[in-house]
Amino acid sequence: MREPNFNNLLKVLNREKPERPTLFEFFLHKRLYEKLSGLKLNGNIPNDSRVYINAYKNAGYDYTTVLGSGFSFPTGEVKQEKT
Structure with missing residues (x-):
């Protein structure tokens, strides 16, 4: 398995070729x-x-998103239906 390399994502964000x-x-x-x-x-x-x-690592991504805290804005009830 390849090692994650965050610099690849930085290159994409800087419009460079990863x-x-x-x-x-x-x-x-x-x-x-x-x-x-x-x-x-x-x-x-x-x-x-x-x-x-x-x-994310096991799926081959070069980065991951994580929560820094439990802070969130209140939301109302969300109705979910099967699609």
Whole structure:
């Protein structure tokens, strides 16, 4: 497996040519995080950060997104339907 290289993403953001194709996602689905990492998300930020990092690394990404805190703006009830 190749090693993550954050400089590839920086090259893309600077409109330069990276050394290899660079994947980018803001987030993945919960089941995908758990499948890729082999770990469970539980709402605990340090634990979930490890899940995110391992999932992105195992999927071949050069970076990961993690939460810095539990801060969020309140949202109303969200209705979800199967599609």
